[in-house]
Amino acid sequence: MMKFGVTSNLAGVVDGWASVAQDQVPYATAVALTRTAQEAKRAVEAALPSVIDRPTPYTMRGFRLWPATKTKLVAEVDFRDSFGKGSHARDYLAPQVFGGTRKLKAFERSLQRVGLLPAGMAAVPGAAAKIDAYGNMAQGQVVQLLSYLRAFGEQGYRSNITQKRKDALSAGVKGKRGMSYFVGRPGGGKKPLGIWLREEFGQLGSSVKPVVLFVKTPTYRKRLDVPGISARVIKERFTPNMHMAMRQAMSTARRPVGPSKIV
Missing domain, CATH: 3.30.70 (Alpha-Beta Plaits)
Incomplete structure (x- = not known):
């Protein structure tokens, strides 16, 4: 204090x-x-x-x-x-x-509560993160990620996305390319641990971009x-x-x- x-x-x-x-x-x-x-x-x-x-x-x-x-x-x-x-x-x-070290933010605590953010690590914006005027991750994208990863707590469980909605997003709707989020280390484990965005391009394949990276809690x-x-x-x-x-x-x-x- x-x-x-x-x-x-x-x-x-x-x-x-x-x-x-x-x-x-x-x-x-x-x-x-x-x-x-x-x-x-x-x-x-x-x-x-x-x-x-x-x-x-x-x-x-x-x-x-x-x-x-x-x-x-x-x-x-x-x-x-x-x-x-x-x-x-x-x-x-x-x-x-x-x-x-700083305490975890609400976003990080939510990820940790559902077992996605390992202990001793913090979440920082990746290349595909949407950044607001103050250099922070846009709140709308934070809510989207928590919903998709079903990381809202008991009070906000209705905000968690359904599997049906996930499947629709992955397939692509109304002419939009398919998309999904996942937590892991793509590239055969060579890329850093974090939350990644996968975009589907039909017969052209897909790409992955880092939205949030998990790093050692900074001191x-x-x-x-x-x-x-x-x-x-x-x-x-x-x-x-x-x-x-x-x-x-x-x-x-x-x-x-x-x-x-x-x-």
Whole structure:
């Protein structure tokens, strides 16, 4: 788990504000901490495209801010939980921050559950994969593969293709060439293990193309220096943010009213 908080010894900053009511100090501190954490979060997000090729909007929203309060003077930035049925941001961002291997994606877990993806291996796009604008395999093709390979779980079993439909696709329909998917090592075992597309050309024979290749689960080195980025932002921005918050607190603080004098 990645988490960093913004905390500080406030003595040096508060010395110059001795005249401010003490109940304004916690409020100003919480504001300064939260602003600094927001700036650190933005700095981390700005660094993402330099370590991840064409990060998706989902990835760019992979960090979440928990603001400081008057009673909890710590602002935190951590990985965001998943959106709906998607993967947790921690699963694929943590290896970039800490190094190590990433967790399997939902597609890979489905293939592994039905015994198609061997343990210790990951699935990567092959030459026949359809790629979206972010360099990932198109979701429509992922769904097509899971359906064809009958890899949907119990909740999605109705999405799995029937044998009758498989036979029709293999024979070719409405003038289209026949096609089928299979998992294996074509070419007499000389080609890499993966999911392959076989296209039928009638009397001209057939061809096979790799859609997904199974490779050893990659190990990542640390590339996104979240601790270093946040430390730099804290050093540069906390004191200015604290002074600004204190000035705002002073401008909005209620001034004590002295006793009335009757003349």
